[in-house]
Every structure is written in structure tokens, then in C-alpha cells.
Amino acid sequence: MKTRWLNDDEQRTWRAYLWTTRLLGDALDRQLQRDAGMPYTYYMILATLSDVPERRMTMTDLATLVYSSLSRLSHAVARLEERGWVRRSPHPDNRRITMAELTDAGAAVLAGAAPAHVEEVRELLFDPLTDEQVGQLREILRALWARLDPAPGKPGPYPEIFGPEA
Numbered sequence: 001m002k003t004r005w006l007n008d009d010e011q012r013t014w015r016a017y018l019w020t021t022r023l024l025g026d027a028l029d030r031q032l033q034r035d036a037g038m039p040y041t042y043y044m045i046l047a048t049l050s051d052v053p054e055r056r057m058t059m060t061d062l063a064t065l066v067y068s069s070l071s072r073l074s075h076a077v078a079r080l081e082e083r084g085w086v087r088r089s090p091h092p093d094n095r096r097i098t099m100a101e102l103t104d105a106g107a108a109v110l111a112g113a114a115p116a117h118v119e120e121v122r123e124l125l126f127d128p129l130t131d132e133q134v135g136q137l138r139e140i141l142r143a144l145w146a147r148l149d150p151a152p153g154k155p156g157p158y159p160e161i162f163g164p165e166a
């Protein structure tokens with residue numbers, strides 16, 4: 001098989017993408033550490049649990065939704081349990097399945113962290129772009145998601161991300 005090397009424009013675009021996404025992720029992590037005392041991973045776990053009925057789900061489903069291995073998620077949830085933000089318990093119908101539940105304290109921490117986090121996302125990602133560029137970015141991400149979707153044909157964690165036409 002012949003290697004399809006990147007041309008100069010593709011190479012510049014690839015490197016721009018790599019460094020921009022790295023810088024954005026690092027900046028968002030620093031903001032959450034500074035303002036809420038938690039890494040971005042913890043914020044995503046809390047936010048994901050806050051979006052589901054009864055603020056609880058299986059650890060396996062949670063790992064899928066936050067794109068984490070079960071062992072890495074288990075370690076993070078253990079830290080969140082120590083803080084009183086998440087509680088683990090056996091599934092009511094199958095004690096071999098572990099449930100993760102957002103506590104009231106965790107919901108309060110998330111509610112306190114969200115405004116500054118959203119402002120940082122707005123400032124770093126959306127403010128530099130026009131409305132047209134935001135739409136273009138969403139379409140680019142839709143195309144990439146279609147190629148990368150780990151569960152094609154199944155509803156994703158947030159089907160509304162790309163809008164009704166997705």
C-alpha cells in the first residue's frame with residue numbers, strides 16, 4: 001500500500017488542529033482547576049450525570065459517554081466519591097452492575113463551576129469566530145464525527161449536538 005503523505009497545506013492544517021485543540025483543552029482544564037478545584041475530566045463526569053434521569057447511570061454507560069476506560073473512570077469516580085460529589089451503589093436489579101449517582105453536593109459544585117466554565121468556552125472558542133464560522137466548524141465536526149463515531153447507528157450520548165439534520 002502506497003503511503004498518502006500529507007501535502008504542505010494538509011500538514012499545516014493538521015499541525016494547527018493538533019496545537020489548537022491541545023491549547024484549548026489545556027486552557028479549559030486550567031480554568032476549572034483554578035476556579036472549581038477540579039480537572040476537566042471530573043467536570044465532564046459531573047455534567048454527564050447531571051444530564052441523565054435521576055442523575056444516575058451504570059459505570060459502563062458513564063465510561064462510554066465520557067469516552068473513558070472503565071478503570072480510568074473508576075479511579076476518577078473514587079476521587080469524586082471522596083469529595084462527596086458522586087455516590088456508587090449496586091444496581092437495584094443486578095448487584096454485579098455498579099451505578100454512579102450525582103449527589104446534591106456534586107450538583108451544587110457543578111452549578112457553581114458552570115458559569116465560569118461557559119464563559120471561558122465562549123471567550124476562547126466562540127468569541128473569535130463569526131456566526132458563519134461557528135456553523136462551518138459544526139459541519140466540519142459533524143463530518144469528523146461520522147468517521148470516528150465509536151457506535152455508528154446507535155444514538156450518541158448527546159444526539160442534539162449536531163442538530164436535527166444529523
